[in-house]
Amino acid sequence: MTAWPDHIAGSTTHARMGEISNAFRYGVDFVLIDPEERAGPALFSRNRFNLFAVHDRHHGGERGNGVGLSWALEQLRAAGLDRPAKITLLTQPTCLGYQFNPVSFWLVHEGDDLVCVIAETNNTFGDRHSYLCHLPGFAPISPKDTITAVKLMHVSPFQDVSGTYRFNFLVDQDRISIRIEHKNGDQGVIATLSGRRAPMTNTSVLRALIRRPLGTLRTISLIYWQALKLKLKGAVYRPRPSPPNEETSACSMSANV
Structure with missing residues (x-):
């Protein structure tokens, strides 16, 4: 890639498992940025208003009061990894100042290896929790590696805060594909994010706004629409429990499948 940042005009899928099924697929726009780099097309900004923007306060640490890259480095040091060769942030950008991200990903590389x-x-509900995913000794993560973590935060009000997450990651020069499975007995959800990487341009930003008007405002609207559908299907609503005390939790195990 010769330009920076990247624009991933991809798709996300969700499939609910259990007695009440529900599935959907939507187009979504993510950006992949170097947190220390401020370059980009005119319609994209860092830490200021624009059509597309990424703000440090939205990432790394307390929700709404994040500090960005320094937080990620602190988490890595605490886990036993000194400053790696490269850290990038994969996230949905703010669109015309509005921001909501169900999940963002700090991608940590040593050389070409994730x-x-x-x-x-x-x-x-205003909560945040981060899952630190790695293999023993921070060995390279391949698409075949499944990293498992205990679910600690309330996400969907129609799922219990129990069970495990199973993460799979594919990150290469051309494409990003992430799969997250929440498994809780015969209940759970499989969520995916995938798309091709391409340099962000003013044209790609404008095309995104035409294809998916209002960006992340559209995301939160679709979340509530799917919640309404589940309620009408008879899914049981779980009130929000207290959020976890820990800001970050590490993976509990890893396996190669």
Whole structure:
């Protein structure tokens, strides 16, 4: 890639498992940025208003009061990894100032190898929890590696805060594909994000706004629409429990499948 940042005009899918099924697929726009780089097309900005923007306060640490890259580096040091060769942030950009991200990903590379991912999850109740995903000794993560973590934060009000997440990551020069499975007995959800990487341009930003008007405002609207559909199907609503005390939790195990 000769330009920076990247624009991933991809898709996300969700499939609910259990006695009440529900599935959907939507187009979505993510950007992949170097947190220390401020370059980009005129319609994209860092830490200021624009059609597309990424703000440090939205990532890394307390929700709404994030500090960006320094937080990610602190989490990695605490896990035993000194400053790696490269850290990038995969996230939905703010659109005309509005921001909501169900999940963003800090991608940690040593050379060409992906060695760690911090999955920064947010719910619609104002909570945040991050899952630090890596293999023993921060070995390179391949698409065949499944990294498992205990679910600790309330995400969907129609799922219990129990069970495990199973993460799979494919990150290469051309494409990003992420799969997250929540498994809780015969209940759960499979969610995916995938798309091709391309340099962000003013044209790609404008095309995104034409294809998917209002960006992340559209995302939150679709979340509530799917919640209404589940309620009408008879899904049981779970009130929000207290959020986890820990800001970040590490993977509990890893397996090659």
